[in-house]
Amino acid sequence: MNGKWTHWLADAAAPARAQIGGKAWSLAQMAALGLNVPPAFVVTTAACTAWFEGGRAWPEGLEQELADGIALLERATGRSFGGSERALLVSVRSGAAISMPGMMDTVLNLGINDEAERALASESGSAGFAADTHRRFCELYGRIVLKATPMEHANAETLRAAVLAEVGEAIPRQPVEQLKRAVMAVFDSSRSRRALTYRKHQGLPADLPTAVTIQAMVFGNLDGDSGTGVMFSRNPLSGERLPYGEYLPHAQGEDVVSGTRTPEPLDSLRRQFPQLHAQLLAGAETLERAERDMQDIEFTVERGRLYFLQSRSAKRSPEAAIRTAVDFADEGLITRAQALSRVKAEQIDAVLRPRLVETQARDALVLARGEPASPGIAAGLVVDDCDHCERLELSGQPAVLCRATTSPEDVHGMIASAAVITEQGGSTSHAAVVGRQLGKPCVVGCGDGTLALLRGRMVTVDGDRGLIYDGLLATEIPSETDHPWLARLAAWTEGRPLRAALAAAQP
Amino acid sequence: MSFDALHLLALRRKADLASLVQAGGIDGAVLEAALAPAIADGRVIQARGLYVLAPAGAAWLQSQYPQVFAATRADSVLAAEYQRFELINRELKTLITQWQTLEVGGKPVLNDHSNADHDARILDRLAALHERAEAQIACMAARLPRLGRYALRLSEALDRAEAGELDWVSSIRCDSYHTVWFEMHEDLLRLLDKRREE
Structure with missing residues (x-):
């Protein structure tokens, strides 16, 4: 279709990154590797430049090209935009050549309105899902495009009213209007104050334009032959070369994120669709070899067809970072020097952190348990007063601070403590945030009465497992030479100490 | 005074x-x-x-x-603005947690900042949240002007974080975004006689 302002992404010759932005470019790369990605087209950076050159006026011909792009998406998916049957919904995302802060977040499910909601309800057999999709669209659109901060609303209709009342602009009901307004918002976000500030800091041109990717949504919750999942090309916790991931049949990505349903291991996909499972593994392998790094892949199955949504460099545990660096070098995908550059000193510290002597911990009395919020092992006398904590520290005695909750005025006590315990709160609580920042073991949400039980006792806090043991337990420190992958990495430093070699190898 | x-x-x-x-x-x-x-x-x-x-x-x-604080506590407009602020506060807490902790294969792992992609994504979301927070603080400052200073201090922290000084997101050793935010939150709790809800 390639027009003046738009590019169809499945075309063999992917345009330059500067023209279509990083996100569209990586979609095009996936397509070029032969992976099935949901159909998409991109409004190029040239259109964004023209938008500003024309004084924020719609570039001539862009409206028609948007319509053409949508028509192509309709043909490729057999769906219709704003249709009352098999409705086409799209995602709209920003993407400059260089990713930077201040750009617009992705709007999902664009194209939904009352008719499309009914169509989605009959197609998925779930009026609740369709209504929720509509509500979530309004929430995202209101927040991202119209910059409203709507309170929580139970349905799309009250949300629409709240957004209108707050910002004086309505969420359009016409899909084409939704799309045009979203594209404009993406253009404008390239000159948001934050984007401009960031570019100034980085010495980038102030007028750097963005592209806009418009992609068909695929649904993992249409029927039992649909589903959604994530997979890692290796185990991101251990680094072992085994596919690792989860699959949730008859579900959308949001179901996984919100934790309302528990996903199944990837094996359940293999049992249901051996062929798709094989395709997925082959795709992961292809992506891993192309990127020369462990990949984290989002995928959806829609009515028995596999779609790759996104692939990126996988987040990993320190253990996995070390192991994959060594394995990738062994497999010839990277050099040994590159392997060293991929490991950080902090990851080695984490792997060699003191841990409880297992045989002792097994027999120890657990006094309390909560949510592990910051890892590590520490022991001391339980106190509930920050000043007391400081006095103990000054006299060289380790203290464990235990509070119902913590507030900014407790920070000095946390600094003086060996570990922190709270009765209330979860992993985002103040105590958890500060505990992690201080690198101190922290267990939160142990329940009311914990303080009364623990005060004045000697305890050992296990921040990895969220356990408070009675008394002082023995710890051991693992050694570099005992660790199979660290030992191998250490042999590649040409005689230098491992940490010095890593520091020298950092990019 | x-x-x-x-x-x-x-x-x-x-x-x-x-x-x-x-x-x-x-x-x-x-x-x-x-x-x-x-x-x-x-x-x-x-x-x-x-x-x-x-x-x-x-x-x-x-x-x-x-x-x-009697007049402030009786101000129903400020009370409503504060409720809106609490929504942003919940997002901020999640965001700071995601800055410190990666979810790897469903398990939390401390962020050692080796995944630049992840950090950029979180910073980006922090910047987006900041724009809404600024607007929200401006609404509250319209009722109580001294609150406006928090927006300035948060902007300073964000600027430094975006310039690559990653400590300015959540370090407790400087007036990082998180430090200033929690000071502001504590201030509001005292002002409006609310209890911290974790």
Whole structure:
């Protein structure tokens, strides 16, 4: 279709990154590797430049090209935009050549309105899902495009009213209007104050334009032959070369994120669709070899067809970072020097952190348990007063601070403590945030009465497992030479100490 | 004036003059003069260049709050704006947690900042949240002007984080985004007589 302002992404010759932005470019790369990605087209950076050159006026011909792009998406998916049957919904995302802060977040499910909601309800057999999709669209659109901060609303209709009342602009009901307004918002976000500030800091041109990717949504919750999942090309916790991931049949990505349903291991996909499972593994392998790094892949199955949504460099545990660096070098995908550059000193510290002597911990009395919020092992006398904590520290005695909750005025006590315990709160609580920042073991949400039980006792806090043991337990420190992958990495430093070699190898 | 100075100190409990000046946007000499009577009667302790709020000072503040903040606590517009702020607060807490912790294969792992992609994504979301927070703080500052200073301090922290000084997101050793945010939150809790809900 390639027009003046738009590019169809499945075309063999992917345009330059500067023209279509990083996100569209990586979609095009996936397509070029032969992976099935949901159909998409991109409004190029040239259109964004023209938008500003024309004084924020719609570039001539862009409206028609948007319509053409949508028509192509309709043909490729057999769906219709704003249709009352098999409705086409799209995602709209920003993407400059260089990713930077201040750009617009992705709007999902664009194209939904009352008719499309009914169509989605009959197609998925779930009026609740369709209504929720509509509500979530309004929430995202209101927040991202119209910059409203709507309170929580139970349905799309009250949300629409709240957004209108707050910002004086309505969420359009016409899909084409939704799309045009979203594209404009993406253009404008390239000159948001934050984007401009960031570019100034980085010495980038102030007028750097963005592209806009418009992609068909695929649904993992249409029927039992649909589903959604994530997979890692290796185990991101251990680094072992085994596919690792989860699959949730008859579900959308949001179901996984919100934790309302528990996903199944990837094996359940293999049992249901051996062929798709094989395709997925082959795709992961292809992506891993192309990127020369462990990949984290989002995928959806829609009515028995596999779609790759996104692939990126996988987040990993320190253990996995070390192991994959060594394995990738062994497999010839990277050099040994590159392997060293991929490991950080902090990851080695984490792997060699003191841990409880297992045989002792097994027999120890657990006094309390909560949510592990910051890892590590520490022991001391339980106190509930920050000043007391400081006095103990000054006299060289380790203290464990235990509070119902913590507030900014407790920070000095946390600094003086060996570990922190709270009765209330979860992993985002103040105590958890500060505990992690201080690198101190922290267990939160142990329940009311914990303080009364623990005060004045000697305890050992296990921040990895969220356990408070009675008394002082023995710890051991693992050694570099005992660790199979660290030992191998250490042999590649040409005689230098491992940490010095890593520091020298950092990019 | 003495009340303002003590309230400012209470939000950090222990601080040197320079950081109080920075936090409150109040002249150093004025602050010193305001703290002097409190030091004289034991509500504040001055030691090794630090001011520390003494238990007597904390009790005195609690006794003053209902009266000094009476108008603020009765302001229904501010109360509604605060509810909106609490929504952003919940997002901020999640975001800071995601900055510190990666979810790897469903398990939390400390962020060692080796995944630049992840950091950029979180910073981006922090910047987006900041725009909404700024607007929200402006709404609250329309009722109580001194709150406006928090927006400035948050902007400073974000600027430094975006310029690559990653400590300015959540370090407790500087006026990082998280430090300023929680100071503001504590301030609001005291102002409006709310309890911290974790």
